Amino acid sequence: MAKNQKKGGNRSFQDDYYIEPPQVYDYDRQRQSAPPAGRSRAGWKRRQRAAQKQPRRYSVPPQEEDHxxxxxxxxxxxxxxxxxxxxxxxxxxxxxxxxxxxxxxxxxFSVQEVRVSGNTMYTAEQVSAASGVETGDKLLLLHTGEIGETLEKNLPYIRHAQVKRVLPNTVEITVEESQPGFAVDRGDGTYTLLDDDFKVLEQQAKAIPDGVYLISGAALSQDTPGAVVSFDGELIDRSVAILASAVLKNALDEVTEIVVQDANNFVLVYDGRIQMLFGEVDADTIDYKINQALACIDEISQSNAAARGVLNLKNDKNIYFTES
CATH class of the missing domain: 1.20.5 (Single alpha-helices involved in coiled-coils or other helix-helix interfaces)
Incomplete structure (x- = not known):
């Protein structure tokens, strides 16, 4: 009995009653290791391994982040x-x-030569001298535009001058010349010649060139060569310019003279025999009056090709011809 008790005393409580040692279960890990429903375990593990390889992000204090x-x-x-x-x-x-x-x-690069072309009224030497370009001038420092303007002013028959630099040492001047379009009777037997833009080409010309319209009866207030002409009296100046422009526009080659009687009466002489008498000249009606006058002259010439007289155009609605 004692022996049995001794033996029995050596037995542990676990020998008589088997109790499983306590175990710790990590349910979070199990949930992480278990794939969600509907997904394969192999694919789930691959994604977990990839996620573990990503670098961890650590939070940075606000001050350090601002810095x-x-x-x-x-x-x-x-x-x-x-x-x-x-x-x-x-x-x-x-x-x-x-x-x-x-x-x-x-x-x-310095100027050694000046070439001139297109000139007929002036020699190459005259054009070169008027340009102001001299041998030895610095080619690249020349103001070609100013040289052209100087030529157009100093040589009135030059309508336009184009100046070019030609490397290494040449200045090339190409001129376009004006032709006389009008001759203003100065009252002393000489004439001031104008181009179609009323630029003064020449003073005191002894004769009227062929094909040039004569302007008579108007006193000149400014006729400096190279400048635009001015007639004495603002109304006369404006009216003469309107008539001259209309003559050119309508190509009235038969008109030989523009006569200024006074500030309110202007005459175009047609073929040297019919005077087209205008009252006040208006830019808005001048073309209409000229067309009416030409139609009347055609009728007059059909009945008498040598008829002479005055065609009064002062009143648009009452045009009449007085034969002389």
């Missing part, structure tokens, strides 16, 4: 400044090189 952002901004600002400095440096070098090249070329 980091400011540092990045400063770095970007410095980069932009360096980039701008490089661009400005390159631009400055390019400008400097261009200036150096230009200065070099200025002293290399």
């Amino acid at each position: 980091s952002r400011q540092a990045r901004r400063d770095l970007q600002r410095r980069k932009r400044r360096r980039r701008a400095a490089r661009v400005l440096t390159f631009f400055a070098i390019a400008v400097l090189l261009a200036v150096l090249v230009f200065i070099t070329l200025v002293f290399v």
Whole structure:
């Protein structure tokens, strides 16, 4: 009995009653390791392994994060400044090189020859002298536009002058000349010649060139060669300009003379025998009156080709011819 008790005393409680040791179950891990319903376990594990390889993100205190952002901004600002400095440096070098090249070329290319073409009224020497271009002038420093304007002013028969630089040492001048279109009777046996734009070409011409319209009865207030002519009296000046423009526009080759009687009466002499008498000249009605006059002259000439007289056009609605 005692022996049995002794033996029995050596037995543990677990020998008599089997109790499983406590185990710790990690239900969260089991849930993470178990694939969701409807998905394969192999695919789920691959995605978990990929997720574990991703770097962990650690939270940064707000102050450190602000400091980091400011540092990045400063770095970007410095980069932009360096980039701008490089661009400005390159631009400055390019400008400097261009200036150096230009200065070099200025002293290399100088005028040695002046060529003139298109001239008939003036000699090449006259055109060259009037241009002001001299041998030895710096070719690249010449103002070609100003030279052309100078020629058009100093040489009235030059309507337009084109000036070009031809490297290495030549100036080329091409001129377009004006032709006389009108001759103003000065009252002393001489005439002031005008082109179609009323630019004064010549003073005190001794004769009227062929095909030129004569203007008589109007006193000149300004007839400087190279400038636009002016007649004495604003109304006369304007009316003569309107009549002259209408004559050119309608190609009235049969008109031989524009006569100014006074500020309110102007005459176009047709074929030297019929005077077309206008009252006040109006730019809006002058073409209409001229067409009416030509129609009347055709009727008159059909009955008498040598008829002479005055065709009164002062009143549009009452045009009549007085034979002389």
